[in-house]
Amino acid sequence: MTELKKVTVQILNAFTENDKGGNPAGVVLDADALSHNDKLHVAKKVGLSETAFISRSNTADFKLDFYTPTKQIAHCGHATIAAFSYLKQLGKLKGNTSSKETIDGNRKIEIQGALAFMEQLAPTYVDPVERENDILNSLGLTKADLLPNAPIKVVNTGNSFLLIPVKDVKTLQDITPHFDAIENISEAYDLIGYYVFTTDALAHEIDATTRMFAPRYGILEEAGTGMAAGPLASYLYDVLQIKKTTFQIQQGKYMLPPSSSAIEVQLQLENEKITGLMAGGKGVVTRKLEVNV
Incomplete structure (x- = not known):
């Protein structure tokens, strides 16, 4: 009979706003001995949108x-923010810079006070104009609901x-997502998902919700x-021509129930062109789980 391994999963809320809300992620330390199927099993048992598994790396500080x-x-x-916030809190980071190895290459990490930031790439843009009506229908929207002179775009800074x-907060709030249609369009453009936003009626310290x-x-x-916040900050700078280097x-x-998150994006520019960016926020430990594999 195969002996079960017990995997400890720390749950952290990342991108908390005033230490509240945020997006929960699982974090597993010392995951070198876990197989792909083990990790998939743990992530499914944890049941959150993502779980990060940290192991040794030959090319970065952590894999x-x-x-x-x-x-x-x-x-x-x-x-990522949850993982490096936790590593920082455990004293496992030597300084304020680090790095992660991923299946898509290595990325830089920075610690700025209580915030952890991760590197993303320069943006690329695709115009999905031929599917605009399908996209709008998948959200229960019409063309009149969109922000004027602001085209729908596929943006990639590492993921698409x-x-x-959309034109205002009420439109954002009243969206009726049709998930089968969203999934079909996401498949067609190899998307992680939809990022619907508005710049309307916001507190002065927030650039988009x-x-x-x-x-x-x-x-x-x-x-x-x-x-997704990295692509959005790039869009605000390149498409909406909001010429600043830091976006909130x-x-x-x-969402229902609400869980407000705060993400800061710092653009890296050369001759007013985005060459990369750092996106970050704060991670707060909330609880611990044990999963058998």
């Missing part, structure tokens, strides 16, 4: 593997997200998505 309850993904913003600018739908990855709605993104305020 991170990210799993949803249904599959492995290349990057995950809030699980569909950015959909958002909702994120990713049924293709088993996530109906997510409270904080660092890998809010997410999750209008």
Whole structure:
């Protein structure tokens, strides 16, 4: 009879806003002995949108593997912030800079006070104009609900997200997502999911408030998505021509139940062109789970 291994999973809320809300992620230390199937089993048992598994790396300070309850993904913003916030709290980071190895290459990590930041790449843009009506229908929206002169775009800074600018907070709040349709369009464009946002009626310290739908990855709605906030900040700078280097993104305020998250994105520029970015926030430990594999 095979002996079961007990895996300890720390649950941290990442991108907390004033230490409240945020997006929960699982974090597993010393995951070197776990197989792909083990990790998938643990992520499914944990049941959160993503769990990060930390193991030794020959090319970076740590190797991170990210799993949803249904599959492995290349990057995950809030699980990265959760993992490095936890490593910092345990005293396992030597300084304020670190790095992660992923299945899609290595990325830099920075610690700024209580916040952890992760590197993302320069943005690329795709215009899905031929599917605009399908996209709107999948959210119960019409063209009149969109922010004027702000095209729907697929934006990638490491993962692809569909950015959909709506005209006001009420429109964002009243979205009716049709998850089968969202999943089909996500499959067609190889998306993690939809990132719907508005710049309307916000406190002066917030640049946009958002909702994120990713049924293709088993996530109906997510409270904080660092890998989507990077594309959004890039869109605000490049498409909406908001020429600043630091953006404050809010997410999750209008999901049910609400879980408001705060994500800061710092753009890296050369000759006013984005060459990369750092997206970050705070991770707070909330509880611990034990999973047998």
